[in-house]
Amino acid sequence: MSTILNAFKDAFLLIVHFNHDFYQVLFLSLTVSGIATVIGGIIGIPLGTVLAEYEFTGRRVILVIVHTFMGLPPVVVGVFTFLVLARSGPLGSLNMIYTPTAMVVVQVILAAPIIAGFTHASLRAVDPRLGLQARSLGATRIQSILVKMREARAGIVAAVIAGFGGVISEVGAVLIVGGNIKGSTRVMTTDIVLQTRQGNYQLALAEGIVLLILALVVNAILTRYQESGTRIGLFRRLALRRD
Amino acid sequence: MLEPIIEASQLNKAYDGRVVIDIEHLAVEPGEILVFLGPSGAGKSVLLRLLNLLELPTSGKIMFKGEDVSAVAGGRGLDVRRRMVMLFQDPLLFKTSVEKNVAFGLSVRRLPRVEVKQRVDDALELLGLEGSNDKVVSTLSGGEAQRVAFARALVVEPEVIFLDEPFSDLDFLIRRRLQNEVRDIFKGKGLTSVFVTHDHEEAARMGDRIMVMHEGKMVQAGTPRQIFRHPESEFVAQFVGMENIYDGAVVSSGEGLAEVSIDGQLIEVLADRDEGETITIGLRPEDVTLVPAAEADSRASSRNTLVGRVSRVDAQGPTAYVTVDCPFPVRALITSRSLEELGINVGSDAGIRFKATAVHVI
Numbered sequence: 141m142s143t144i145l146n147a148f149k150d151a152f153l154l155i156v157h158f159n160h161d162f163y164q165v166l167f168l169s170l171t172v173s174g175i176a177t178v179i180g181g182i183i184g185i186p187l188g189t190v191l192a193e194y195e196f197t198g199r200r201v202i203l204v205i206v207h208t209f210m211g212l213p214p215v216v217v218g219v220f221t222f223l224v225l226a227r228s229g230p231l232g233s234l235n236m237i238y239t240p241t242a243m244v245v246v247q248v249i250l251a252a253p254i255i256a257g258f259t260h261a262s263l264r265a266v267d268p269r270l271g272l273q274a275r276s277l278g279a280t281r282i283q284s285i286l287v288k289m290r291e292a293r294a295g296i297v298a299a300v301i302a303g304f305g306g307v308i309s310e311v312g313a314v315l316i317v318g319g320n321i322k323g324s325t326r327v328m329t330t331d332i333v334l335q336t337r338q339g340n341y342q343l344a345l346a347e348g349i350v351l352l353i354l355a356l357v358v359n360a361i362l363t364r365y366q367e368s369g370t371r372i373g374l375f376r377r378l379a380l381r382r383d
Numbered sequence: 384m385l386e387p388i389i390e391a392s393q394l395n396k397a398y399d400g401r402v403v404i405d406i407e408h409l410a411v412e413p414g415e416i417l418v419f420l421g422p423s424g425a426g427k428s429v430l431l432r433l434l435n436l437l438e439l440p441t442s443g444k445i446m447f448k449g450e451d452v453s454a455v456a457g458g459r460g461l462d463v464r465r466r467m468v469m470l471f472q473d474p475l476l477f478k479t480s481v482e483k484n485v486a487f488g489l490s491v492r493r494l495p496r497v498e499v500k501q502r503v504d505d506a507l508e509l510l511g512l513e514g515s516n517d518k519v520v521s522t523l524s525g526g527e528a529q530r531v532a533f534a535r536a537l538v539v540e541p542e543v544i545f546l547d548e549p550f551s552d553l554d555f556l557i558r559r560r561l562q563n564e565v566r567d568i569f570k571g572k573g574l575t576s577v578f579v580t581h582d583h584e585e586a587a588r589m590g591d592r593i594m595v596m597h598e599g600k601m602v603q604a605g606t607p608r609q610i611f612r613h614p615e616s617e618f619v620a621q622f623v624g625m626e627n628i629y630d631g632a633v634v635s636s637g638e639g640l641a642e643v644s645i646d647g648q649l650i651e652v653l654a655d656r657d658e659g660e661t662i663t664i665g666l667r668p669e670d671v672t673l674v675p676a677a678e679a680d681s682r683a684s685s686r687n688t689l690v691g692r693v694s695r696v697d698a699q700g701p702t703a704y705v706t707v708d709c710p711f712p713v714r715a716l717i718t719s720r721s722l723e724e725l726g727i728n729v730g731s732d733a734g735i736r737f738k739a740t741a742v743h744v745i
Contacts, residue, residue, distance in 0.1 A: 252654055269475055276469035277488040278539060280461060287487075291478055 147345035151353075154346055158279030163321075169262065169327040172243045173308040179244070180303050185296060187252070188259025193271075193285050203260065209253035214246075218313030221246045225317060240325055242317040250310060251303035256304055262295020263288055297366035301359055308355060328354075386449060387576050388413050388543055389434055394443035396429055396599075403429050404440070411543065411577055416569060418578045418590035420610075422622065427579040428601040431545045434577065436464045465492065468536045469545040472552055474520075474528035479524075480509070481531050482516035488539035502670045506538035510567065526557040533565065544569070546578045550585065562588060583623045587611060595619050604610035614741065620665040620745055626714045628745070633658055639738065646711045651686045651739040663745045670741035671715035673705060673725055679734025686739045689713070693733050696722070707733050 191203055205251035223229050225237045225245070234272050236242045266288045274284040289296060318325035320334060328351045337345035387410035396404035403426045411417050411434075419427045432438045434445065436452060445453040452463050468488070476484050485506055489499045507513050508528040520528065529549060535543060550558045566589055569576050580586050586593050587607040594604040595618075599635075603610060603619045614620035620628055631643040633656045641654045643664065656662055679690045691709030703722045705715050713735055717725075727733055 205657045267473075267475065269471060269473070270477070272432070272437055273469070273471060273475040274487070274491075275437055275464070276467070276545070277459075277491065277535065278465040278468075279487075283491050287477060 143342055144345065145302055147342050148349060150179065150342055150346035151349040154350060162347075163271050164323065165326050165328055165331050165347075166354070168240060168325070169329070169351075170228070170354070171248060172240055172314070172327060173304060176244045176247030176251050176307050177255075177300060177304040180250045180255050180307075183248070184252040184255025184257075184299070184303065185259050188261075188299070189263060189285060189289065190265035191256070192260045206253045206256050206260070210257045211251075212253075213252075213312075214250055214310045215312035217249050219314035219370065221249065221313070222316045237317060238319040238321060238325060240318070243314045243325060243327070246313045246317045247310065250313065251307050254306050255271040255303040257301045258299030259292075259296050261291040262299065265295065266291045284287040294366050297362055301362050304358060304362075306353070308358075326343065385413050387411055387446075388448060389577075390446040392444050393447065394430075394433065395441050396426075396433060396438070396526060397441045402599060404433065406430070406443075406599075406601050409594065409601060409604075411575060412592075413575055414573045415574070415591045416566070416576045416578060416589055418580060418586040418593045419581060419596055420583060420586040420590075420593050420622070421596035422581055424598075425581075425596040427581075427596055428547050430596070431469060431579055435467055435469050435545050436460055437469070440504060449608045457618065465539070466541060467543040467545065468539055468541040469547065470532055470536050472548040474525075476520040476523075476528055476535075478520065480516065481512065481518045481520060484520060484531055485535045485538050486500075487535060492539070500525055502538050503534075506534040508644065510534045510564075526553055527563065529553060529561065530539045533561075533568075537568070541735040542575060544574055546576060548580055549650045551580070583611075595622065597622075614665065615745060617663060617665075617745055620743070625665040625667050625743065627668065627671070627712075629666075629711060630661060630663050633660045633662060637690065648689060648709060648711070650689075650742065652742045652744060653739050653745045656744070665745050666713070666737060666741060668704060668714045668716035670737050671713060672736045673707070673715050673717055673721070673727065674734040675725060675735055676732035676734050679736075681720060687742070688736045690732060690734045693727055693729055693731050696727065696729055698722070705733070707735050709735065 180328070187206070191199060191206070221242070224231050224271040225234070225242050226232055227237065236245070270291060271284045271288050274287040275281070279287065309329065311333055314325075314327060315330050315333070318327070318330065320326050328347055332344045332347050332351070335347065389411040390409070391406060392408045392528070394404060394406045394409070395402065419430060421427050423488050427569065429438070433440050436445075440453060443453060444451060447463050447466070450463075452460070477487065482503055489502060503516070504513070507515060510533050512527070512530055512534060515527075515531075520531065523531065532549070552563055568574075578589055580589075590607055592604065593607055593610045595602050595610060597618050600638045603615050610619065611623050614623055614625060617628055631645040631647045631650070633641050634644050634649065635642045636656055636658060639653060639655055641652050641656050643650050643652050643662065650664075652664060654662070676690050679688050689709040691707040691713070693705060694708045694712065695704075695706035697704040698719060701719055702716055703719050703720065705717060705727060706712050707715065714733060725733070
């Protein structure tokens with residue numbers, strides 16, 4: 141029990157002492173997973189939308205593939221990406237293996253299907269007559285899809301949250317393609333594994349707590365965005381009160 | 384006659400080979416309220432979507448003000464579509480403020496902001512919603528929400544408005560009020576409207592003209608009076624509330640009057656039919672009067688008087704349906720007060736009367 145309590149203390153100290161190594165690791169975690177989530181969203185949201193809104197041959201096949209990738213074990217993706225990016229692999233000449241770029245690549249492969257799958261599901265949950273109503277009010281096909289995306293916003297933000305949560309907490313794949321090199325590819329999760337192996341349980345747990353706080357902050361921001369729009373903004377309300 | 388706003392011919396729509404719309408010809412005249420009346424599954428909603436160019440017909444032609452628009456896709460289709468608008472049974476509001484909802488049709492047309500604001504305010508006022516601009520739609524009642532939907536549709540100043548059962552989810556009183564208001568607004572603007580309903584009373588109240596639909600086909604078209612008084616088929620008769628329908632044989636005829644035998648009972652009917660011919664006749668419950676059995680023999684202006692036993696009484700608040708077996712069942716609609724005064728109960732004897740002119744030969 142004292143280990144856990146001390147871990148909380150250490151976590152606090154880690155944050156306030158501005159330990160350089162620790163902040164480097166934290167920053168890399170955020171950057172890699174952040175960029176991967178953004179790219180995953182850029183791929184996943186349109187992909188999920190197309191799968192939900194358009195009928196074309198092969199749609200169902202792509203959907204099955206997306207759903208399969210959502211549940212793919214990260215280590216498998218890690219091994220596969222490793223083989224492709226390794227010096228002897230087909231893309232070896234890019235010299236990407238054991239770099240943060242390789243970690244971004246592997247995390248995009250993990251995040252994009254999750255975001256696409258949840259986007260598809262949340263758009264499908266919107267009343268299809270809403271799109272019809274929008275078009276009968278004069279909206280183009282694209283405008284009517286944007287209307288449905290706005291209605292499904294909570295679900296699409298949840299998709300991004302799930303994507304980010306999936307990659308920030310992931311350890312196997314980034315370890316394989318990144319290599320956990322200190323000062324270069326070491327991120328929170330791989331460092332936690334290392335510290336645990338070395339018997340630094342307290343530090344490992346402290347880092348885990350920091351990771352948790354990080355996830356909490358990011359999700360709080362996203363959730364705030366998710367909930368906005370269904371009610372009037374604070375400033376608007378204050379402005380209204382005055383007149 | 385004016386040129387129709389919308390005209391469709393040989394219109395056909397099939398889903399996976401199953402035909403849901405098969406209409407030879409229909410025309411929507413400028414300024415009229417046209418009602419498509421029919422049971423659910425008759426294809427009324429699909430027909431609206433075709434006319435609103437939201438779906439393409441499998442085959443056939445749709446003309447909008449003389450221009451063939453049945454196959455126009457993309458830009459030109461959008462231009463024509465933007466001269467029409469549709470309202471559904473549910474308000475289908477977007478999860479945002481009332482103002483943004485009403486402004487939607489204008490925003491997608493990229494109109495200047497000042498004009499949008501002015502037109503939104505005007506539309507809200509027209510529907511009695513002034514000052515509701517910043518309300519969030521989730522806080523609205525059902526009636527208010529449907530009013531917002533009407534404002535959102537009317538703000539785009541359409542030339543044709545399509546309405547797919549827009550009142551059916553509302554409470555009786557709110558429905559009546561909104562029906563009247565909407566009819567006044569349409570008539571005031573001279574707005575052409577095409578209205579879908581399965582409720583024949585609503586059709587009669589709202590429509591200048593009614594087209595009755597059955598299994599994707601147009602079975603009868605005419606003014607409410609024509610449809611309700613002279614249904615041309617048993618289906619239409621039943622659907623518009625002509626609940627007493629019988630098959631009979633003509634036993635004698637002359638001077639435009641025919642005597643028809645139904646299960647051995649003789650009934651006088653206003654019709655020129657030959658002896659021995661089999662005909663189907665209809666009788667509206669409200670055209671049947673009930674009299675005490677003892678008075679049934681005394682001659683009155685009603686030419687047909689029958690006596691039978693009451694087999695069913697369905698009280699509906701101020702009115703009641705009484706079924707008398709004479710021996711074939713005849714349904715009569717009377718006021719609850721006369722039901723009380725006559726002292727009629729299930730099992731008691733009663734007389735029924737109806738004029739020969741009230742009997743409709745289908």
